[in-house]
Amino acid sequence: MSTLPRKFYLQDTVTVAKNLLGKKIIRKIGRTEISGIITETEAYRHKDDPASHAFRKITDRNKAMFGDVGIAYVYFTYGMYYCFNVVAKNPKTDAGAVLIRAIEPEKGIKKMLQNRKKKDLKNLTNGPAKLTQALEITKKHYGVDLTKNSKLYIVEGIKPKKIISSPRIGIREATDKLWNFKMSI
Numbered sequence: 001m002s003t004l005p006r007k008f009y010l011q012d013t014v015t016v017a018k019n020l021l022g023k024k025i026i027r028k029i030g031r032t033e034i035s036g037i038i039t040e041t042e043a044y045r046h047k048d049d050p051a052s053h054a055f056r057k058i059t060d061r062n063k064a065m066f067g068d069v070g071i072a073y074v075y076f077t078y079g080m081y082y083c084f085n086v087v088a089k090n091p092k093t094d095a096g097a098v099l100i101r102a103i104e105p106e107k108g109i110k111k112m113l114q115n116r117k118k119k120d121l122k123n124l125t126n127g128p129a130k131l132t133q134a135l136e137i138t139k140k141h142y143g144v145d146l147t148k149n150s151k152l153y154i155v156e157g158i159k160p161k162k163i164i165s166s167p168r169i170g171i172r173e174a175t176d177k178l179w180n181f182k183m184s185i
Helices: 013-019 109-116 128-135
Strands: 024-029 032-044 072-077 081-087 097-107 152-155 162-166 180-184
Touching: 013 032, 013 097, 024 097, 032 109, 032 128, 081 128, 097 109, 097 128, 109 128
Parallel strands: none
Antiparallel strands: 024 032, 024 152, 032 097, 032 180, 072 081, 081 097, 162 180
16 A cells, blocks of 8 residues: 655645544554554644644744655653654645544554553544554654655545544644544544
8 A cells, every 4th residue: 555645745734634534554663563544633733823833933843844744743742742743734834734643443453552551442542642652653753754655654544434623632722723633433
């Protein structure tokens, strides 16, 4: 299965956030392949989005958001968790990224359970920190080109039956923007 092309991410960040629903994340760890269907995303833009890391200025932490689309933006939060984003923006915008909030586990579930120290699928990958733990995504994946078949990439998946939009989770500003997207499988 081929990766999503760079042009897929070269659109408005909100559009990409919706279009990533149903796509499949593939993570290769040694000889083990782990994968899951993206079921929840959030869009973070630039100058019109005070909740975005890119809103104020470019920093060492957020510089990926200002770079090429289709690149992984991974950051550390709350002093203990990683969050995985995909850089996505239209050519006229300086910065943007889509936070991958949740996946439906598909392949390598045993490895995901080990990584999360869980015994069942309940709440295994239904949050941004949970999915990075399950997929072993860390700061070393910052800047990975997701358009290339490597240790971390995104491919076509399934078509969502229904997409629900709501306010983004855990932010204090721009709470009026309905840029959190969930799908039902």
